Amino acid sequence: MHEVFPFYLILIVVIVFLIVLANKIKVAYPVLLVLAGLLISFIPAVPTLHIAPELIFTLFLPPLLYEAAWSISWKELWRWRRVVTGFAFGMVFFTAISVALVANYFIPGFSLALGFLLGGIVSPPDAVSAGAIMKFVKVPKRMSAVLEGESLLNDASSLIIFRFALIAVGTGQFFMGQALGSFAWMIVGGLAVGLAIGWVFMQLHRLITSDANVDIVLTLVAPYLMYILAEELESSGVIAVVSGGLYLSAKRYVFLNSYTRLRGLSVWESLIFVLNGLVFMLIGLDLPEIVQSLHAEAISLPIAIGYGVLITVVLIGSRFLFALLTMFITKIASRFITVADARNPGYKAPMVFGWTGMRGVVSLAAALSIPLQVSEGVDFPQRSLILFITFVVILSTLLVQGLTLPLLIKKIKLNDFDDHMPEEEAERYLDAGINAKAMEFLKKHEGQQLYTELEKITLHWIENSTRVKDHALLPLLKAHYQELLESQRNWLLAANSGNERLDEELVRKYLAKIDLEESRIMEV
Known part of the structure; x- marks a missing residue:
């Protein structure tokens, strides 16, 4: 580990430079970081990096989700809760089903279970990429609120699909009743763990109000404890971190003093800056390992690229379609229940929502976490191809959608919904x-x-x-x-x-x- 440590330090310096450059040329920094990682991976002297999925899930994911939960507006999240829930759960399930059917039909050797596994991996859009792009363009507040809310919850729904599909591939069986029970426990258990640990940490903060350093350390420990405990109880660690983060965020003016809030904000901004930079750089750096595994199974690279492009098209199309369906369903539902806004947004809003589906680190981590073998002596089917398709999806959505989304938003000139005061x-x-x-x-x-x-x-x-x-x-x-x-x-x-x-x-x-x-x- 100490031999590659200088390399990681150099990476951090490169990341800082690239993010500054991205802000100057008004390009979403995840795009530059992934491309830089790709270019660096082709340098002969660069060590081949093996990204352990546990590293991403346990080290990176909890603080990224926790900081997002603290940053989001609960008022806006509640106001647009129906649309947010629809995108975070409905869109993910709809996308996973679409990918499963297409993969089963067009990719030789792909069963429906493998299709759902791939669908669970590539269905969640990446929040960081969309957020980085939104800095350079003006969009209605409701749209940014829905995208932020979706990003908090879609990782949980996609990873739930991934778990069940992984079991189905391994056992060759799927029991609907058992799956529904497990799904309910993952949601309820995650909520319970997050809120319970959040309450305990709030009491700890109240007992140690005189030391800002201790308070900040507690905020750093909380998301990891929420995630790890929830996962140990076989519930959703993502939901635990999100629910606990939202709870503590809403109570921040109760148990944290002003000095701690200010210092904590600076610490967390720096931490998230480094973590986001590293994960996107690591995506690019992981290409050699993914391609090597593809060659080991004698899978043609052009054919694999074709499958990746096919799945990317399915993802974009299904998100467009679901955005339109959501608009029509909201319009119909407004006749029976009170909704936040029943006005018809036209085609522009669904078009932008459909084009914000860049994929990122959670998809790669899920793909990497697929076991090498189903059972002793039996290799996991299509593992290398799933990994490569996931990489193609991440790269193509970041480059194509990431680079063109600002142009699309400027071109179509979104309507002002007058949700907020000037x-x-x-x-x-x-x-x-x-x-x-x-x-x-x-x-x-x-x-x-x-x-x-x-x-x-x-x-x-x-x-x-x-x-x-x-x-x-x-x-x-x-x-x-x-x-x-x-x-x-x-x-x-x-x-x-x-x-x-x-x-x-x-x-x-x-x-x-x-x-x-x-x-x-x-x-x-």
């Missing part, structure tokens, strides 16, 4: 609200001890919306000022939860300003 209007509303809380606070303390000093720093905070002057605050004055900041924070949280048209991302920027001011006066 940013300037929202800023005026938030400024007026927190300033009103400040004046209300001053009126409440009028005539009390240190009122003049309190008025001075409060008015300075209102006028500048930044830090107060750098001078030592008396303990009583500091306590009053913290009370003011807490009242403004509570008002922002209430405004966010009570107003659907407020963009939570903007509200979080205001909350971060208050955290910054509060953490600063704690040090004065």
Whole structure:
């Protein structure tokens, strides 16, 4: 391991350079990283890397999911819950069925069980790729909210299909009743584990509020414990991490102080930056091992590429079709139940949703985790071909869809659904609200001890919306000022939860300003 350690350090430096370059030329960085990994893999002196699936599932996946759960808006997730659930579960199952039928019909030696196995592997779109592309184009908030919500849950549904298909291939049997029971336990067990561990960690945070370093370490440990325990109980580790992350995210202003929230955000941003970079670079670097296994089984490379392109076309087509079906089903359902928005979005929104299906690291990890043998002395059928098809799907969707999605979005000019206040209007509303809380606070303390000093720093905070002057605050004055900041924070949280048209991302920027001011006066 120590012999290749310098190589990994060089990789991290290359990753940083490529991500900076991607931002400058406005290209999604996963595309550049995969291509760079491919090019590096052809250099003779580069060591051949063997990517253990356990490394990706256990080391990379929990923190990536956990950070996504903390970043997503619960308000938006709940608002679009029906569409999100439809894409995260319905779309994945629909895609897996489509892939299974096509693979069974067109690829020699592919049974339906193997087709479902391949479908479970390649069905979940990659959240990081879509998110990286959305930075460079403007899309309606509802679309980004649905894509973020889908990315939190689709890994769980695809890995559930993968597990059942793996059992069916190994045993040659499939019992519907047993499968439904296992499916229910994976969902319920994952939820229970995630929420239970989330609650325990919240209590631990409350007991250790004086040490920000310990708090941050606990946030790093939590997703791994959720994932590992859920998997040990044969439930869904993905759902455990997502549910636990959403629970703790919603309670962050209860058990974490402002200083810890700010420091923790910086730590997590750096960690996720490195992890995302590494996993996409490793995808490209793994090509030699995949091609070598294909040659070992005497499978023609052009034919294998053809199968990969075929499955890619099926994936894109099925996602387009499901996006259209979702639109029509929502329209029909609006006659019987209340939905978030029953307006017909036309063909543009389904077209964009259909073109956001880039595949990534979860698909590769699932393919790599296929065992070498079904039983002692019996090789797993079509394993090398499944691995190669998965690689072709990842590479082609990243290159074709990843590079053309920004052009598509600019070309079709998506409609503005008017889901949220314009940013300037929202800023005026938030400024007026927190300033009103400040004046209300001053009126409440009028005539009390240190009122003049309190008025001075409060008015300075209102006028500048930044830090107060750098001078030592008396303990009583500091306590009053913290009370003011807490009242403004509570008002922002209430405004966010009570107003659907407020963009939570903007509200979080205001909350971060208050955290910054509060953490600063704690040090004065």
